[in-house]
Amino acid sequence: MDVPDRIERKVLLKARREQVWQALTDAEQFGNWFGIALSGKQFVAGQSIEARITFPGYEHVVWKARVERLEPQTRFSFSWHPYAVEEGVDYGSETPTLVEFTLEDHPEGIWLRVVESGFTAIPKARREKAFKMNSRGWDEQMNNIEAYLA
Known part of the structure; x- marks a missing residue:
C-alpha cells in the first residue's frame, strides 16, 4: 500500500484565539488534553x-519531540x-515527521488545523502502521482539544 505523506485534520473550536493558543502552547495544558505528563515543562x-x-x-x-516553531497566536x-x-526500540536514527498546528479566525470561533507530514521518509517496515495509527490518533486528539476547550 502506498502511504500518503501527510495527515490533515481541521476542527472548529468555539473558543477565543488566546484560549486555543494557550491549550496548544502551554505545555501543561497541551499535556492535559493530549495525554502527556508535561507538568512543570x-x-x-x-x-x-x-x-x-x-x-x-x-x-x-516516553513522548519525545523537538519544538520547531512558536509563531504567537498563529x-x-x-x-x-x-x-x-515499541519498548526497547531506538527511533532516533529515523527522520521525524513534522506536526504543524495553525489557527484561523472564524465567525463562530477558531479553526484549528493540524498537518503531520513526512511519512514517506519513515522506514517502509513501519510506515503504514505509523500512518494508520496517527491518522486515528489525530481524529481523537481533535476531539480531545474540542472537549478540553468546551
Missing part, C-alpha cells in the same frame, strides 16, 4: 522535550517520531 522553539504518555496502555512510552510546530511506542 515548557515548549521552547529549538529545544527538545520529553515526558511520559498518560494514555492507558501507553504509559511505558502557528505551533514540533517534530517527532510517529507511533514510536
